[in-house]
Amino acid sequence: MNKIKNLPLTQQIETQKVLKKAISANRALANLNGVARIIPNSAILINSLVLQEAKDSSAIENIITTHDELYRANLDIESVTNEAKEVQNYKEALLRGFALVKDTKLLLKKHIVEIQGVLEKNDAGVRKQAGTNLKNAQTGEVIYTPPQDYETIQNLLTNLESYINEPNELDPLVNMAIIHHQFESIHPFYDGNGRTGRIINILYLILKDLLDIPVLYLSRYIITHKPDYYRLLQEVRTEDKWEEWILYMLDAVEQTSLETIELINNISELMIKTQDKISSELPKLYSKDLVEILFMHPYTKIEFLVDRLHITRKTASKYLSELENNGILKNIQIKNSKYFINVELFDLLRKGI
Numbered sequence: 598m599n600k601i602k603n604l605p606l607t608q609q610i611e612t613q614k615v616l617k618k619a620i621s622a623n624r625a626l627a628n629l630n631g632v633a634r635i636i637p638n639s640a641i642l643i644n645s646l647v648l649q650e651a652k653d654s655s656a657i658e659n660i661i662t663t664h665d666e667l668y669r670a671n672l673d674i675e676s677v678t679n680e681a682k683e684v685q686n687y688k689e690a691l692l693r694g695f696a697l698v699k700d701t702k703l704l705l706k707k708h709i710v711e712i713q714g715v716l717e718k719n720d721a722g723v724r725k726q727a728g729t730n731l732k733n734a735q736t737g738e739v740i741y742t743p744p745q746d747y748e749t750i751q752n753l754l755t756n757l758e759s760y761i762n763e764p765n766e767l768d769p770l771v772n773m774a775i776i777h778h779q780f781e782s783i784h785p786f787y788d789g790n791g792r793t794g795r796i797i798n799i800l801y802l803i804l805k806d807l808l809d810i811p812v813l814y815l816s817r818y819i820i821t822h823k824p825d826y827y828r829l830l831q832e833v834r835t836e837d838k839w840e841e842w843i844l845y846m847l848d849a850v851e852q853t854s855l856e857t858i859e860l861i862n863n864i865s866e867l868m869i870k871t872q873d874k875i876s877s878e879l880p881k882l883y884s885k886d887l888v889e890i891l892f893m894h895p896y897t898k899i900e901f902l903v904d905r906l907h908i909t910r911k912t913a914s915k916y917l918s919e920l921e922n923n924g925i926l927k928n929i930q931i932k933n934s935k936y937f938i939n940v941e942l943f944d945l946l947r948k949g950i
């Protein structure tokens with residue numbers, strides 16, 4: 598078993614290459630944070646992007662859902678697959694974490710345990726029994742054995758908690774990469790470590806004020822560069838390849854920021870287009886709130902309109918059919934309920950980041 602050292606790292610981390618890459622990654626992230634502010638109601642981006650991330654982060658762990666299942670689960674429709682439920686739990690865990698960080702301005706060990714509990718829907722908490730190993734999925738060969746002893750794990754987590762919350766001299770994005778590696782190496786839970794670790798990444802950026810709301814999701818990048826993700830996690834340990842690992846994570850931040858900026862711009866343009874279309878072609882229904890509802894989820898239902906616009910079911914249903922006749926929405930019937938898809942938004946998110 599390799600012994601994990603407490604943070605901070607003692608070796609030189611901010612090499613020339615790392616510093617150079619950190620500049621462009623930070624620039625892209627700052628632009629993303631600015632662009633996210635153009636969407637009027639932050640719940641719109643939080644809701645739509647978090648589902649995408651929940652799907653992708655779970656897919657890294659081979660929990661595969663289709664978009665259709667995903668949105669069904671988001672609407673609490675029964676008969677969704679277990680995978681879709683897990684994705685739903687991921688979303689809930691991430692949003693809980695966001696609320697905790699916003700309220701307390703801290704990201705504590707107990708928060709991390711709470712987040713993992715929401716994700717896994719159990720309160721097993723930190724590993725108490727030995728036996729957790731990381732294995733090669735194909736060969737079954739043990740690649741890495743994390744610490745087995747409860748007290749060791751707790752001490753390492755306490756050290757990580759200080760590292761996360763106390764200022765240090767390194768660039769926050771470099772720290773995020775270090776923290777992710779350390780967390781995955783401690784591997785404090787029986788399951789859900791990968792997903793919890795990726796939730797910590799985004800919460801750390803919020804904690805350090807690099808992002809106002811959770812909109813930077815690295816899982817799509819990680820999926821497309823998955824062999825490198827696993828290889829580098831391991832090679833930091835076996836060959837001390839910190840520089841490569843950190844460059845990998847910085848590139849993930851930079852590329853994902855650029856893609857997300859484009860996606861948000863597209864959503865914003867679509868909102869304006871939809872707003873113009875409704876106000877000119879269906880002026881009787883038009884309100885800013887209505888447009889927001891249509892973008893809050895890629896699927897809308899009658900209740901959303903009733904609740905937010907304070908109108909009767911009958912009126913809400915009339916609004917939705919008019920929007921459907923106009924081509925903005927498309928209705929689908931699932932069991933006894935009708936759902937209305939915002940067709941173009943759905944397409945954007947599916948292609949999206």
Ligand SMILES: Nc1ncnc2c1ncn2[C@@H]1O[C@H](COP(=O)(O)OP(=O)(O)O)[C@@H](O)[C@H]1O
Nearest residue numbers: 658731741781782787788789790791792830831
């Ligand atoms: N060699 C390794 N060293 C450290 N962490 C690793 C290694 N290989 C994989 N991991 C991490 O372990 C995660 C899988 O752990 P697991 O507890 O099953 O999480 P989840 O249930 O979210 O899949 C991967 O996503 C990755 O972050």
Ligand SMILES: [Mg+2]
Nearest residue numbers: 658788789790
């Ligand atoms: Mg797992």
